[in-house]
Amino acid sequence: MKLYIYDHCPFCSRARMIFGLRQMAVEEIVLLNDDETTPIALIGAKQVPILQKADGSHMGESLDIVNYINALSGNPPLADTRAAVQTWLQRVGEYINRLIMPRDVELGLPEFATPESIQYFIDKKEKFIGSFAENRHKTPEYLAKINADLRDLDALIQSPDWANGATLSLDDIVLFPILRNLSMVKGIVFPEKTLHYVQNMAQKAKMDLYFDRAL
Ligand SMILES: N[C@@H](CCC(=O)N[C@@H](CS)C(=O)NCC(=O)O)C(=O)O
Known part of the structure; x- marks a missing residue:
């Protein structure tokens, strides 16, 4: 495949x-x-x-x-996501792209290997979030907001292994990708439980995080 x-x-x-x-x-x-x-x-x-x-x-x-x-893979259907996690995702979904999208094109990722591919992304996404440069400038404002929201999320993470505490669920499938992307933001503070969760999930899913390249 x-x-x-x-x-x-x-x-x-x-x-x-x-x-x-x-x-x-x-x-x-x-x-x-x-x-x-x-x-x-x-x-x-x-x-x-x-x-x-x-x-x-x-x-x-x-x-x-x-x-x-x-x-x-022979597994039963995944357990559904919880309303509290959905609500949290909706809330942060209103602004986190302003932190993430301007950084996406600065990380040296393979989908942005040419100047044309970078410009394509900027032209498309600036229609939704406005100037990348202005959003980048407002980092302190958005960073304070996401760090506060991450403290709320910490209370929703039920174990360092699985968001719902027991087993892999849709909560993990929707949440981890967002947290992985947030790891590219320098100054982000993942509370202890959330940090363990992100690190464990990255290891189990065999995916990297962006902490070492955060900007
Ligand atoms: N509902 C789709 C959404 C996929 C999606 O929006 N992918 C984005 C990338 S994050 C995309 O390909 N957008 C086209 C573009 O940005 O040009 C899914 O869950 O797979």
Whole structure:
């Protein structure tokens, strides 16, 4: 199987996680961010993640991929996400892209290997969050907000292994990719339980974090 991704894409991280956690083999292919031809040829949309299954057919939509690979690995369906986690994600979802997106293009990620791919991303995302430079300038404001919100999240993490305390659930699949992306922000403070959770999950999912490159 092949998985088409961008490294910074949280939906792609959901799909990457399930392969690591369920110890299923996959070849990861990082597309350039401005490559519209490949994804459109595969699923009819400029969107990743895209899974090429063993039979050669293609599947988009991160949660469909997660559920497909989870079932293929012989596991029961994942437990649903909790309302409190959903509410937290919605709240931080209103502003965290202002911290993350301007940094995505500065990390030296493979999807941004050319100036054209960087410009493509900037042009597209500035329509939603405004000037990357201005958002970067407002880092202290957003950093104070996310550090306070992370303290609230800490109370929702029920064990250092799994967000719901017992087993892998959709909470982990939606939460870890967001926390992984936040690890690229210099000055972010993950409270102790959340930090252990992120580190454990990265190890089990066989994924890297951005702490060593944070900016
Ligand atoms: N509902 C989709 C959303 C996937 C998605 O939005 N992917 C983004 C990357 S994070 C994308 O490919 N956007 C196209 C673009 O930014 O040009 C899923 O869960 O897989």
